[in-house]
Amino acid sequence: MAKAKASAKKAAKKAMTKSAFVAHLATKSELSKKQVEALLGEIVSTVTDQLKSAGKFVFPGLARLTRSYKEAKKGGETKKNPLNGKEYTTKDKPAHYRVRINPIKAIKTALM
Numbered sequence: 162m163a164k165a166k167a168s169a170k171k172a173a174k175k176a177m178t179k180s181a182f183v184a185h186l187a188t189k190s191e192l193s194k195k196q197v198e199a200l201l202g203e204i205v206s207t208v209t210d211q212l213k214s215a216g217k218f219v220f221p222g223l224a225r226l227t228r229s230y231k232e233a234k235k236g237g238e239t240k241k242n243p244l245n246g247k248e249y250t251t252k253d254k255p256a257h258y259r260v261r262i263n264p265i266k267a268i269k270t271a272l273m
Contacts, residue, residue, distance in 0.1 A: 212260065224264045231257050 177185070183201065187194045208226065211218040217227045236253040 222265065223268070224262050227261050227263070229259050229261065231259055 179201075183194050183197050186192070186197045186201075190197065192200075208218050208220070212226060212228045217225065219225045233256040234254040236251040238251045239248055240251060241248050
């Protein structure tokens with residue numbers, strides 16, 4: 162039984178790396194890898210700029226990205242770890258931005 166689980170994990174596909182993605186797009190679009198990499202860099206730059214200024218970006222046919230602000234949380238509270246029963250003190254959490262990605266309906270239904 163343990164061997165079956167181990168072999169199932171080995172058979173699972175890994176996520177595509179950036180270089181593999183660039184190579185795939187280059188062959189599909191008949192562009193050079195350098196051109197595709199420059200295009201990806203420009204896409205990332207545009208998305209970043211839009212999220213900073215407008216707080217949202219819609220990638221047509223793919224997903225909608227939104228930025229939200231999370232307030233800082235004060236620490237110093239004493240809590241009990243339910244696993245081992247030891248007490249610990251919580252730490253401060255600084256304020257930060259969170260980016261959410263919501264895929265379009267076509268992608269959600271294709272994955273079901």
